[in-house]
Amino acid sequence: IGGVTPDGKDATNELSFLILEAARDCQTPHHTITVRVHDRTPEALMLKALEVVRTGIGMPAFVGDNSYIEYLVGEGVSLPDARNYALAGCLDVNVPGKSRINSIGMFITPLVLEIAMNNGIEPRSGRQLGPETGDCEDFKTFDYLMKAYKEQLAYFMAMVSEVQNIILQGQAELVPEPVASSLMKDAIKIGRDVLNRTMPFENGSSLNPVGMINVADSMAAIKKLVFDEKKITMKELKAALAANWQ
Numbered sequence: 001i002g003g004v005t006p007d008g009k010d011a012t013n014e015l016s017f018l019i020l021e022a023a024r025d026c027q028t029p030h031h032t033i034t035v036r037v038h039d040r041t042p043e044a045l046m047l048k049a050l051e052v053v054r055t056g057i058g059m060p061a062f063v064g065d066n067s068y069i070e071y072l073v074g075e076g077v078s079l080p081d082a083r084n085y086a087l088a089g090c091l092d093v094n095v096p097g098k099s100r101i102n103s104i105g106m107f108i109t110p111l112v113l114e115i116a117m118n119n120g121i122e123p124r125s126g127r128q129l130g131p132e133t134g135d136c137e138d139f140k141t142f143d144y145l146m147k148a149y150k151e152q153l154a155y156f157m158a159m160v161s162e163v164q165n166i167i168l169q170g171q172a173e174l175v176p177e178p179v180a181s182s183l184m185k186d187a188i189k190i191g192r193d194v195l196n197r198t199m200p201f202e203n204g205s206s207l208n209p210v211g212m213i214n215v216a217d218s219m220a221a222i223k224k225l226v227f228d229e230k231k232i233t234m235k236e237l238k239a240a241l242a243a244n245w246q
Helices: 012-025 042-055 067-075 077-081 109-117 140-173 177-183 214-230 234-244
Strands: 036-038 060-064 086-088 093-094 104-108 204-212
Touching: 012 042, 036 042, 036 067, 036 234, 060 067, 067 077, 067 086, 077 109, 086 140, 104 140, 109 177, 109 234, 140 214, 214 234
Parallel strands: 036 060, 104 204
Antiparallel strands: 086 093
């Protein structure tokens, strides 16, 4: 809600306030509401949005119009279309009717770290899921662990990308989307499903590495306690993880 119209005027209207009031009163976690903020956003809209934030439901999100519009123009989108952008899913930028958000490949990065600590083996199943990058008990410095993690991360990113390609092909062949297709530009003229046509602005699919903050915290803890202060060994850390800290 908010933002600007294709000709650059403030797009705030009565519906902007009604949506925020509904979010404040119903307090449901979905769907995500985002306020597009620019230098002419009415103060009344910002105050109403902050009322909703105060409820603790985690909405709305606030995004800067200028940066999104500049990004889209830089990607070849016309200025009127860029001004008309919307955020789909979480915060995926798209141009309504002219672009699409394809499937998102999620994978758990803390598990990738655990696999990196075990020479590519997933410790719960005992299966060799990643490349052999060494057992962390043999790592002499933190750099060895970081190198192993990066190699494992690159491997699983490539794997998830390939899975996404298979999913997109399967969706196009087996799961048509007639309602979404009817909302696309020139839908009747082209007469093809949205998954089986070329859109003016192709967003493609994306990777969503879940838990990177947890990985950063874990790496910092390992560096400090194992390599810098040497309070514990990698062997002890692996044993604690295997026992779930019990």
